[in-house]
Amino acid sequence: MPLTPPRPLSRLAALLLAAALGIPAVALAQGEESLSAPVVLSRVDAHYPEGPPPARDVLSVLLVTVGVDGSVEEVATAESGGKEYDRAAREAVIQWRFRPAQRDGQPVRARIRIPFTFPAGGVGTAPGAASSATVSASSSAAAPSSGSASASVLVPASASSAPIPAPSGSSSSGGMQSATAGQAAAAAKALQPDPAVRAAETQAPQQVVIVGRSRPPSRGASDFQIELGKLREVPRKNAAEMLQLAPGILLTNEGGEGHAHQVFLRGFDAREGQDIEFTVGGVPINEAGNLHGNGHADTHFIIPEVVHSLRVVEGPFDPRQGNFAVAGSADYELGLDRRGTTVKYTRGSYGTDRILLLWGPRSQGRGTFGAAELFDTAGFGQNRDARRGSAMGQYEGKLGDKGAWRLTGQGYSASYHSAGVLREDAYRRGLVGFYDTHDFRQGGDASRFSIAGDLEQTVDDMRIRQQVYVIRNAMRMRKNYTGFLLDVQEPLQNPHAQRGDGIDLQVDSWTLGARGSSRSRTVIGGLPQELEVGYSARGDYGSGTQLRVQSSNAVPYGRDTDVEYSLGDIGLYGDLNVRPLSWLTFRGGLRGDLFTYNVLDRCAQDSVRQPSRTDPPGDASCLDQQDFGRYRDPTQRASTSQAALLPRASVIVGPFHGMSLSSSWGEGVRSIDPVYISQDLGTPFARVRAWESGVTFGGGLGNTHLVSRAVFFRTHVERDLVFSETAGRNTLADGTTRTGGLLSGRWSGSWFDQNANVTMVRSTFDDTNLLVPYVPDLVVRYDGSVYHDLPWRPAGRAVRATVGTGVTWVGHRPLPYGQRSDALFTVDLSGSLAWRNYEVGVAATNLLNRRYRLGEFNYASDFQTEAQPTLVPVRHFTAGPPRMLFLTLGVNFGGSE
């Protein structure tokens, strides 16, 4: 095949055009040749199979046929590393995307050889990975780019012995960009592309080592490792909505765009996080001591585009799970796949604008990135405007040959108004519109700034990890749940009418903490056995006030709460990973947590039966007198502590032909709100006991991959928390029990990714056997993405089309007083076209424009919609958003096409 060198002018023009369009230089370089090899555009890391890491390095070499559309058409095993490891490698590689091999500028099929090395112990470099290309790429990719749950994998730099232009869009791109066109051509020649598709397996492959983060061993069927992958295309307005990829999760929000989501999970009303341990990269999100709800977790600061994966454990089954892991835990792992600089602008309904900047050097892994967003919306109804800004940055670096470090910084600030709840009867009588509000003073502000650093390294047979973090949170929330109901005339007060039940709540806190762990490994009976020990330590220092404000002028007239707190939580754990037989694994151990409280109540005295006649307290909220005018200081301090021991265990049988059986049992704990602390009385935390059994199937179906699960679970909570609209925060309730089951499945292939789950649960109070209100007993969720290159190729470049769909169905939720809510059904749809470095997308949320009630409540309120006070419980609701349309334009500079 003769090679025709391009003419200088046309080359210059092409260079200029490429520079203008942000095409990587590598792509141009390839244009010099008439023959080029496939180039990795996007890569999915392989994961270790279930069970302990191997005692020795395992090499699995695959022969992969790359089609003209860049997808993986066929995978064969060239060199087996064992069935489980071959399968893990196949499952990863079928999700890879390539720029296809080209002959004279036309794509052709090609077969390439891809080795996967699974290093012993989970972290390390592979023997023989010492070529210059390897070293170069390794240093760049040494950052724990997998950022994902993967522990450590080897990915090929090329398909042949010659260095081939790197997967610039992948996290392992590294120095491979320096490969010359000549090298690329040499590689391409070695490929023997179609029509004579021929293996190049005789070529010794170049290898790139990626040192990744270790992934905690799975706890069975309720341990969901969720790679967003192409499901990222499903419309999601924030990171919280990604949780819906795990079964049984319903999100509502009665507080507005800047308000934390209320999360329901497996029969738990986790409110704004009280029952779920939220973390991002291991850094806690839950705010211990938050006055609005202990464990309050606002995830709005997470920019969705930089979430690489999620680990959701539905239950307290992992000894690493700490405070608030009652219903389970969710950990966001950050990472940016698309390298280069990406600029996106979104314009949407109701004056919604969003600017997003993303950048990640091509020479670094996905764990190194920066991201910033500005968001502004007028809102879809009265009093729903919001604006926020968020910035996140992370840098990952290599620490020797077997370690990595990471530094993460984040800042977020938001301001919003909130419509709050509407009385159903007022809406039906036409007094308010569906998207109106009863109180225009509702809204809030929130900010979060944090910095965290961690390192992970393998020393001998021990993998150690250490993380430290500092978090600053501030939150103001102005709510009115009950209108004009609670400000009753007290004898001590001067005569007044109802002034309004508006709440002005302010929380400021600092959190300092650290985590550390050590995982040791030995081999017994030819099978690796592990022991991990670790700790978590955090201190929360903050203050909280809740004022009552007049509806007419927002002037405070009363002080409900004024506390200053210092909270400590020291946890330690041991986790065994024992494998007596190749098909039998025991995992579990013991966790211990010590909670300490030191609370200064600045409003310790709020009433007096026999007030001073000469110096009556009048309307003061926090009193400095006892009976008959005796002085007392209005403040009072209380401190207490209590420890909890939490056993957790799992047994996993299998896999047999991809199927595993598992059963788990564990205890979890949720610390209590500081306002409930009494001197020297034990911290009345809530304890949960949970068990579950399930079956998991995971494996390939042709060139597709399927993971499905069925789980049966039961959970008991000793002292549950139920939100009180009158108190404006969570209050203690009796014990509750949840029993249910779920089915879930994710099926993915080279052009589709489908995820669906259904969860049914019955949640009851122990003493009455009545249903726990508000908790959905049926949740169905579907997320699907279909993507493929379109048949026409402008300028010789493929146009990739992607369609994403999200469907939510929630059954009639039980409400207080024997009521049931409306069923909830929404459809979200998105579509996008990507060509070269450009992308245009449209999205529609609530596509069917259903007028639905996102949240429904039954309680007493008086918004003065009747002639006389309304004092009995009636239906309230928060409106779900109507159909909203969004148009997004994006361009990438310096990344791959």
Next chain:
Amino acid sequence: MRRLAPVALALIATTSSCVGSTGSEVVDFPVFAAGPVDSVAGSPYEFDTSAGYHVRLDRAVLHIGGVYLNRSRPVQGAQDTPCVLPGVYAAELTSGMDVDVLSPALQRFPAPANGTADRALAGEVWLTGGRVDATEDSTPILQFEGAASRESLSWRFEGVITIGTNRQITPSDPATPGANPLCKSRIVTPIPIDLTPRDSGALVVRADPRVWFDLVDFDQLEGAQGQGELLVVPDELEGQPATTLFQSLRSVSAYDFVWQ
């Protein structure tokens, strides 16, 4: 089979998840008001009082601003409670109307009451035209006219009772300026009841004007001479007739709640 067993178990165990209740239920029901059963519509209502008078009421119209059913009955000797206490109400009727209390016929309130199917132990009649905690309210709560006689003396009387600042009680203790809120003067409570509201059925509130006038000493009305002159009962807390009438108007024994 092993694959299907857990699935089947989960399905069987959770089929009951969509049934069950959180307890109680929400109810709506009509509310009626009426005068004494032995009254005759369109005719004066005559009765003898404990004060020794024979009273003939020619007109008596009571404005009921609201009716509430309370789930708890105050314990005697317990600390005074505010006018309203959220969380203790089983039902409410928030739309008022004028009631001819000289007619035994059931007079239906314009809107139904709503509430929950919880046992109620105390009834409340709210005698107000505006908001119950408003400082001023000129709504005529009771309009009446009639005649009274004792031995050879007779009087004609009429009057209008409102409940506004004219009923404000000055606090005796400066330390508790809010001890006597006006709303307490507007709420007749606790009227002993024992009923559970249902969707089927109706609440009937009967007012008995005999109680209102039972202790009124007409002879103490200003200008009273017993010669059949027309006397006006003042709309303020002044003098035995006006004070007694107002206090009796707020007597729980003047009202009867019947579920039928």
